[in-house]
Amino acid sequence: MNYESATFENDGRLALPGSGAPRSNLIWWIVGAVVVLLLAVAAWFAFGFGKKPEEKHVEQLPNVTVMIPGTTLVPRVLSATGSLAARREMPVGVAGEGGMVTRVLVEPGQWVGAGQVLATVDRSVQTQTAASLAAQISVARSDAAIAQSELNRAQQLVNRGFISKADLERKAATRDAALARVRVAQATLSEQNARTGRLDIRAPAAGLVLTRSVEPGQIVSSGSGVLFRMAKGGEMEMLAALSETDLAGLGVGVRAKVTPVGGKESFAGEVWQVSPIIDPQTRQGTARIALTYNPALRPGGFAAAEITSGAATSPQLPESAVLSDDRGNFVYVIGQDDKVVRRDVKVGAVSDSGVAVASGLAGTERVVVSAGAFLNPGQKVTPIVAKSAAKTGS
Known part of the structure; x- marks a missing residue:
């Protein structure tokens, strides 16, 4: 450094060569640099830090109400249709x-x-015939009376020796023949009267x-x-058509409830005969349900029957939980991974308490209660367990 060219300011500080520029220019340079720095930081936050490299969309899973039905003792009710008829x-x-x-x-x-x-048929000819036969009886009786009198006189004369015993025997035979003709005439009249009586339709x-x-x-x-x-006796019956499977567990004396088509009233009855044969074409048999007389039970009419035949332990679901399509009845259950799974079921008795599931469910599954029509197999959902109304059987 050339110390000879260095000079000092009045306040004693060292004055460098070329430092004669005004101090105000240096301040403006500092302010500008700060502004640029702030703009750069703002731009980084706006376009760099504030934007994620790959923003992911969080899927909102639908909430689905499910229930664990358990098992309950459900009466075995067979539904059947058939016609009404006179029992005899x-x-x-x-x-x-x-x-x-x-x-x-x-x-x-x-x-x-x-x-x-019930009805009468004209009997004018038969009446005249009966009158004629009655007259023949009178004639035969007269002949029999004469023959008896001659026989009595002959018996008195034979003792005196005026007639022989042979003549007496002939007169006895004549008397017997006359009495026989009386009996024949009486039988003929009785026959005619019976024929006349059969003209009445009874x-x-x-x-x-x-x-x-x-x-x-x-x-x-x-x-x-x-x-x-x-x-x-006015006794009626319903000829209920049932499958051979249902007939297998059905016995005489089982109670039934019969409702004629078009009516709201139901009538109590009981099965009094189970068909011993199965129709080879329809694979069905007939259960005959005895009913007491009622004007609403018209022979030839159609009716529906609910036959209560024992009870079985099975899951019971609300009607909204059971769906159906061309493949049959089914329900949706939620698997361990919270995904919807279709489960085919066989429906049993339907009552006010719900639908009994004869097969397809064990009762421990999480079954979709409603909105099943809006779900698809394999869809993931958020299950919400509802309290089951059924009591788990032992």
């Missing part, structure tokens, strides 16, 4: 030779007693008249077919 239907036709119907004395829906006349037993197919003036005979149909 009695077709009534012409028992005799027939003729022209003169009167019809009953209407459908009317109760009748055993042997009551009820074979007490019951309810279901149909009437005859009117006054109609000519009827033994080939005319059924003129009346009756229900013996």
Whole structure:
């Protein structure tokens, strides 16, 4: 350094060569540098630190209410459909030779007693025939009376020796023949009266008249077919069609509830006969449910039945939990990874308490209670467990 060229300021500080620039310029340089630095920091925060290299979208999983149904004792209820009929239907036709119907004395829906006349047939010819036969009886009796008198006189004369014993025997035979003719005439008249009586169309037993197919003036005979149909004692039944699997566990005396189509009232009955055969075409059999008479039970009508046959332990779900498609009934269960899994089930009895699951569930699964139609198999959800109304069986 050339110390000879250095000079000192008035305050004693060293004055460097070229330092004669004003102090104000140095201050402005410092301020500018600070401003630039602040702008650089602001830009780094705005475009560097504030922006993540790869911003990830957080997926919002749907909340799904599930329940663990457990198992409960559910009555085994078989649902069936079928037709109503008279338990013992009695077709009534012409028992005799027939003729022209003169009167019809009953209407459908009317109760009748055993042997009551339902309709009468003209009997004018039969009446005359019976009168003729009655006259023949009178003639035969007269002949028998004369023969008896002659026999009595012959018995008195044979002791005196006026007639022989052979003549007496002939007169006894004549008397016996006359009495036989009387009996024949009486039997013929009885037969004719029976034939005449069969012209009346009568009820074979007490019951309810279901149909009437005859009117006054109609000519009827033994080939005319059924003129009346009756229900013996008014007893009714339902012919319930059931699969062979359901029939296997069904016995006589099981209670049932029958509801005719179009009506809201149900009628109590019981199974009184189970079909011993299965239709090879439909693979179904018939359970006959006995019912007491009621005007709402009309033979030939259609009805639905619920047959209570024992009880079974099975899971029970709300109706909203059970879905169906072309593959059948199913539910959605939530697996260990909280993913939706389809589970095919077989539905049992349906009651006010819910739907019993006959097979497909153990009762320990987390089953989607509702909104299953909006879920897809494999979808991940957030399960929320609801309290089950069913009691776990032992």
